[in-house]
Amino acid sequence: MASVSMTVNGKAVSGQCEDRTLLVQFIRENLNLTGTHVGCDTSQCGACVVHVDGKAVKSCTMLAVQANGSEVLTIEGLASGGELHPVQAAFKAHHGLQCGFCTPGMIMAATDMIKRHGGKLDEKTVRDELDGNICRCTGYHNIVKAILAAAEEMGSTRQAAE
Amino acid sequence: MYATNYHRASSVEEAVGLASEDAKYLAGGQTLIPTMKQRLAAPSDLIDLRHVAAMQGIKVEGDKVRIGAAVTHAEVAASAAVRGVCAALCDLAAHIGDPHVRHMGTIGGSIANNDPAADYPAALLALKADIITNNRRIGADEFFAGMFETALDEGELVTAVELTAPAKAGYAKFRNPASRYALTGVFVARLGDGSVRVAVTGAGSDGVFRQSEMEAALASNFSADALSGISVDPSNLMADLHATAEYRANLVKVMAKRALIAAG
Ligand SMILES: Cc1cc2nc3c(=O)[nH]c(=O)nc-3n(C[C@H](O)[C@H](O)[C@H](O)COP(=O)(O)OP(=O)(O)OC[C@H]3O[C@@H](n4cnc5c(N)ncnc54)[C@H](O)[C@@H]3O)c2cc1C
Ligand code: FES
Ligand code: FES
Numbered sequence: 001m002a003s004v005s006m007t008v009n010g011k012a013v014s015g016q017c018e019d020r021t022l023l024v025q026f027i028r029e030n031l032n033l034t035g036t037h038v039g040c041d042t043s044q045c046g047a048c049v050v051h052v053d054g055k056a057v058k059s060c061t062m063l064a065v066q067a068n069g070s071e072v073l074t075i076e077g078l079a080s081g082g083e084l085h086p087v088q089a090a091f092k093a094h095h096g097l098q099c100g101f102c103t104p105g106m107i108m109a110a111t112d113m114i115k116r117h118g119g120k121l122d123e124k125t126v127r128d129e130l131d132g133n134i135c136r137c138t139g140y141h142n143i144v145k146a147i148l149a150a151a152e153e154m155g156s157t158r159q160a161a162e
Numbered sequence: 163m164y165a166t167n168y169h170r171a172s173s174v175e176e177a178v179g180l181a182s183e184d185a186k187y188l189a190g191g192q193t194l195i196p197t198m199k200q201r202l203a204a205p206s207d208l209i210d211l212r213h214v215a216a217m218q219g220i221k222v223e224g225d226k227v228r229i230g231a232a233v234t235h236a237e238v239a240a241s242a243a244v245r246g247v248c249a250a251l252c253d254l255a256a257h258i259g260d261p262h263v264r265h266m267g268t269i270g271g272s273i274a275n276n277d278p279a280a281d282y283p284a285a286l287l288a289l290k291a292d293i294i295t296n297n298r299r300i301g302a303d304e305f306f307a308g309m310f311e312t313a314l315d316e317g318e319l320v321t322a323v324e325l326t327a328p329a330k331a332g333y334a335k336f337r338n339p340a341s342r343y344a345l346t347g348v349f350v351a352r353l354g355d356g357s358v359r360v361a362v363t364g365a366g367s368d369g370v371f372r373q374s375e376m377e378a379a380l381a382s383n384f385s386a387d388a389l390s391g392i393s394v395d396p397s398n399l400m401a402d403l404h405a406t407a408e409y410r411a412n413l414v415k416v417m418a419k420r421a422l423i424a425a426g
Binding site: 002018019020022041042043044046049055056057058060061062063065066068109112113116129131132133 | 163164165166167168170188191192195196198199200208210212236259260261262263265266340341342
C-alpha cells in the first residue's frame with residue numbers, strides 16, 4: 001500500500017492505494033470524482049484525460065503513485081462559481097456531444113490544446129490535436145466547431161483583458 | 163495489472179541500484195503501463211525515472227545535441243534549439259501518438275523498447291546517434307539489435323542520446339490510422355561528413371534497418387529523383403493485417419521520397 005497526496009481541483013487530498021492503482025481509479029474510486037471516464041483498456045480513447053501539472057495526460061496510463069505530489073485538474077474542477085468554463089459552454093451551445101461519454105476527456109483535451117496554441121486554432125489543427133480522443137457518436141463535426149468557438153472566445157476575452 | 167512495488171529514483175545511481183532481474187524502469191509509462199494492464203508484463207518493482215534530474219533537459223551547443231533520456235516527445239517537438247539544427251527530429255516527435263501520449267512518453271523509453279513500428283529508432287539510426295547509458299556509449303548501429311531487442315544489458319539504464327546535427331534531414335511516416343505508429347516510416351539524413359544514411363521503421367521483419375541501395379543512390383544526388391530507379395525488395399519486410407510486404411516495399415520508396423522533399 002502507498003500513501004499518496006496530491007492537489008486535485010485546488011484541494012489537497014490524500015489517500016491509501018495499492019502501488020498498481022491507476023490514477024483514474026484513484027480519482028473515481030477514492031475521490032468519488034466520476035466525471036473522468038474509462039472508455040478502453042488500450043490507452044487509445046482519451047475518455048480519461050485529466051491535467052497533471054498543467055499537461056493533458058491519460059489518467060488510465062499513469063499510476064496514482066506517479067502523481068504523488070502533483071497538481072491534478074479534472075472535469076469537475078473546470079467550472080468556477082457555478083459558471084461553466086468557456087469550453088464547456090461551447091460544447092453545450094454547439095451540441096458537441098450526443099451520449100456524452102467522451103465529453104469530459106474531449107473538454108480536458110480541448111482546454112489543453114487551446115492553452116498550448118494560445119487560442120490560435122484552425123480546423124485542421126483541432127482535428128490533428130484530437131488524435132487521442134475517440135468519439136463513437138458525433139462524427140466530431142460539432143466537437144471541432146465547439147473547440148474553435150471556445151478558442152475564439154477565450155482569445156478575445158484575453159485580448160479584452162490586456 | 164498484477165501487484166507491483168513502486169520506487170521513485172532521484173539519481174542515476176539510485177535507479178541503477180534498485181534494478182533487479184524482475185524490476186523494470188518506468189519512464190513515461192506509455193508502453194509499459196498498457197502492457198502491464200494487459201498482464202503481458204508483470205514487473206515486481208517499478209523504478210520511476212521521471213524525477214532523475216540528470217536524465218532531463220536538452221542541450222544544443224553548436225552542432226552537438228544532447229537529449230536526456232527522460233525528455234518527453236512534447237519537449238522535443240517544442241524545442242526551438244533542436245529545431246534550429248535538426249527540424250526533422252522535432253517534426254518526428256510531434257507526430258508520435260497523440261498529445262497526451264507525447265506529454266508523458268520519453269525518448270529513452272521509446273528506444274529502450276525498440277518497437278519495430280516506433281519512430282525514434284529510425285531517426286537515431288539515420289543520424290548515427292550515440293546512446294549514452296550509465297556505464298557506456300553505444301552507437302545506434304549496434305544499439306538497435308532487432309524487434310524489441312537492444313544492446314542494453316540487464317538493468318542498464320539509458321541516460322541520454324547524443325548526436326551531431328546533420329547537413330540535411332527529413333522524416334516521412336505513413337501512420338497506421340488506428341494506432342498512430344508507423345505502418346512505414348523513413349528517415350533520411352546527409353551527415354556533416356557528406357555520408358548519407360536512410361533508416362526504415364515499421365516495415366522490417368527484424369525492426370528498424372538501413373536501406374543501403376538508397377544510401378548509395380543518394381550519395382551523389384540527395385534528392386527524390388535519385389530514387390526513381392530503385393525497387394525495394396519485399397522479402398524481408400513485415401506482412402500483417404494492415405499491409406502486405408509488397409505494399410510496405412512500395413511505402414518505403416514513397417516515404418523515402420517524401421522524406422527527401424521534407425529535407426529540402
Ligand atoms: C496510444 C498510443 C500511441 C502511440 N503512438 C506511437 C507512435 O506513433 N510512434 C511511436 O514511436 N510510439 C508511439 N507510442 C509509444 C510511445 O512513444 C511511448 O512513449 C514509448 O514507446 C515508450 O516511452 P515511455 O517513456 O512511455 O516508456 P515506458 O513505457 O515507461 O517504458 C518502455 C520500456 O522501456 C524501458 N525503459 C524506459 N526508460 C528507460 C531507460 N531510460 N533506460 C532503459 N530502459 C528504459 C522500460 O523498462 C520499459 O520496458 C504510442 C503509445 C500509445 C499509448
Ligand atoms: S480510458 Fe484512458 S485512453 Fe481509454
Ligand atoms: S458523444 Fe458519445 S462518445 Fe462522444
